[in-house]
Amino acid sequence: MPIPQRALFFFEEDASVPSGGKPLALQLLLNRPVLEWMYRALQAQRVEKFLVVCGPRFSAEARACFPEDCAVSVSELHSDLTAFLDTEETVLVLPRAAMPLAEAGPGFAYTAPGHALVRAWKDRMSNNVQEAELASGWVPLFGPETIAELEPLLKQRGFAMPAEPI
Secondary structure, X not given: OOXXXXXXXXXXXXXXXXXXXXOHHHOEEOOEEHHXXXXXXHHHOOOXXXXXXXXXXXXXXXXXXXXXXXXXXXXXXXXXXHHHOOOOOEEXXXXXXXXXXXXXXXXXXXXXXXXXXXXXXXXXXOOOOOXXXXXXXXXEOOOHHHHHHHHHHHHHOOOOOOOOXX
């Protein structure tokens, strides 16, 4: 599997998040937003560029999960997505909130060159990205219940956020 240089995170649509609620990626897991855990895991793998696809309702909170000097964009605009994918670099696509766990096998996350994603999504209007390869190491979060189930396991393993504060 090619090593990604970029990561693309998709949030739920704002309309599907109840008033007073938060997208799963902004829910707390071990006192940190899930998105921060996702970023830290990818930073450790030397991923340098990020795009968070979310609406304006949660954009400031999503941006706060990354250091100020990080190359991250938070947008729901199609033009920003296609600009981010205007590359042959490998992009990791995380279509939902997830937690990095080394033993997680390949599943819903995948990698592909940016241009291949644009061709599939825009030109063919398909999620069938022929150049895509499934990525392992990610456990999808389907709801607050999944977060609650993972927390004891992560505590038992001594999972901790790296000391470097955001």
